[in-house]
Amino acid sequence: MGGISAHDLRMEFDGFAAVADVGFEVATGEFITLLGPSGCGKTTLLRMISGFLAPTAGTIHLAGEDVTRTPPEKRDTALCFQSYALFPHLTVRENLEFGLRQKRVPPADRETRLEAVVGALDLSPHLAKLPNQLSGGQQQRVALGRALVMRPSVILFDEPLSNLDARLRDQVRIEIRRIQRDFGLTAIYVTHDQAEALAMSDRVFVMKGGRIEQSDTPERLYGRPRTSFVADFIGNANVLEAEVRTVDGNGLVQLDTALGPLLAASTIPPQGSRIRVCWRPEDADLAATGPNLLSGRVTHRAFQGHFTDLHLETGATGCRIQTKQPGIQEGDTITFSLKPEQIVLLEAVA
Ligand code: ATP
Numbered sequence: 001m002g003g004i005s006a007h008d009l010r011m012e013f014d015g016f017a018a019v020a021d022v023g024f025e026v027a028t029g030e031f032i033t034l035l036g037p038s039g040c041g042k043t044t045l046l047r048m049i050s051g052f053l054a055p056t057a058g059t060i061h062l063a064g065e066d067v068t069r070t071p072p073e074k075r076d077t078a079l080c081f082q083s084y085a086l087f088p089h090l091t092v093r094e095n096l097e098f099g100l101r102q103k104r105v106p107p108a109d110r111e112t113r114l115e116a117v118v119g120a121l122d123l124s125p126h127l128a129k130l131p132n133q134l135s136g137g138q139q140q141r142v143a144l145g146r147a148l149v150m151r152p153s154v155i156l157f158d159e160p161l162s163n164l165d166a167r168l169r170d171q172v173r174i175e176i177r178r179i180q181r182d183f184g185l186t187a188i189y190v191t192h193d194q195a196e197a198l199a200m201s202d203r204v205f206v207m208k209g210g211r212i213e214q215s216d217t218p219e220r221l222y223g224r225p226r227t228s229f230v231a232d233f234i235g236n237a238n239v240l241e242a243e244v245r246t247v248d249g250n251g252l253v254q255l256d257t258a259l260g261p262l263l264a265a266s267t268i269p270p271q272g273s274r275i276r277v278c279w280r281p282e283d284a285d286l287a288a289t290g291p292n293l294l295s296g297r298v299t300h301r302a303f304q305g306h307f308t309d310l311h312l313e314t315g316a317t318g319c320r321i322q323t324k325q326p327g328i329q330e331g332d333t334i335t336f337s338l339k340p341e342q343i344v345l346l347e348a349v350a
C-alpha cells in the first residue's frame with residue numbers, strides 16, 4: 001500500500017508561505033501531477049513529501065504512517081529528476097546499483113532487482129557505458145531505473161523531461177506511465193507543462209500561490225474548470241465577465257456579457273451577481289443555430305494544420321475560436337453559436 005495523505009501542510013521561508021494550507025489524499029497506484037506557474041510551490045510540496053524539507057506545520061502520511069518528521073532515506077519514496085543527476089564517473093550499471101549498495105542490499109537480491117529494471121527499461125546494451133556516452137532519452141531511462149531498483153511504493157518526479165526534445169519527451173512520457181502502472185507505484189509528478197499534465201495524469205492538482213486551486217481528472221479540469229485561473233492555465237479558454245440576469249429552476253442562467261447576451265446551463269448556481277464565465281475556442285459552431293448566436297469580424301487567422309485559429313472582434317470585446325472550416329479570411333464576418341452547456345460559470349468578480 002502506498003497512498004499519501006497530507007493535512008494542512010504549510011512551508012514558510014522567512015515568513016513567506018511557499019505552500020499554505022494544502023491537504024489532499026492520493027490513492028495507491030494513482031498518478032498525480034502538480035501543475036502551476038513558476039514559483040507556485042510545486043517543488044516545495046514535492047520536497048516535503050520526499051522528506052528533504054520539514055514542513056512548518058501540518059502532517060504527511062505515507063501508507064497510513066505519519067512520516068512528517070521521518071528523514072528521506074527512511075521513507076518508502078524515490079525521487080527522479082533531470083538526467084544530469086546521474087553520477088558522470090560511474091557506468092550505467094554502477095549508477096543503477098548505487099542506492100542498493102548504500103542500503104546494503106545483498107548481491108543476489110541486488111542482481112534480481114537490477115535485471116527486472118534493466119529488462120523493463122531496455123538498458124542491457126548500455127550497462128558498461130558512462131552517462132556521457134548515452135543519448136538524453138537513454139540517460140533519462142537510467143535515472144528512472146535508478147529510482148525504480150529501490151522498489152519504492154511512491155515515486156516522485158521533478159520536471160523529469162524538461163531537458164528532452166519534444167519527440168523524445170512523448171516517448172519517455174509513455175514509458176514512465178507504463179512502468180508506473182506495471183510496478184503499481186503511486187506517482188507525484190511536477191511540471192509546468194499543461195499538455196504533459198493532461199496526457200499523463202489520473203488527477204491534476206493545479207497550484208497557484210502555494211495553494212491547490214483545483215484537483216480533478218484532466219477531463220473535468222478542461223471541461224469544468226472552477227476558476228478563471230484554471231480555465232486560462234489549462235487550454236486557453238475565452239474568459240469574460242458576466243452580469244447574472246435570471247436563473248430559472250432548470251439551471252438555465254441568463255447572462256449579460258461584452259459579447260452580448262448568453263444563456264448558460266449549469267447544475268451549480270452562480271456564486272454572485274457578477275461572475276466570470278468561460279468557453280473553449282473549439283466549441284464555437286459555425287453551423288450557427290441555437291440560443292447563443294454570435295458574430296464577429298476576423299482580425300487574425302493562423303492555420304494550425306488540423307484546425308485554424310481565428311481571433312474575432314465580437315460585440316464590445318474579442319474572442320478566439322478554432323474551426324476546421326476552410327476558406328475563412330481576415331476581414332470576413334462570421335457567425336457562430338455556443339451550446340448553453342459549453343458556457344462554464346466560474347468565480348464571482350471581487
Ligand atoms: P518552478 O516551476 O519555477 O520550479 P515551483 O512551483 O516549483 O517553481 P518552488 O520552487 O516550490 O516553486 O518555490 C515556491 C516559492 O518559494 C518561490 O517563491 C521560491 O522563491 C520560494 N522558495 C523556494 N525554496 C526556497 C528557499 N529555500 N528559501 C527561500 N525561498 C524559497
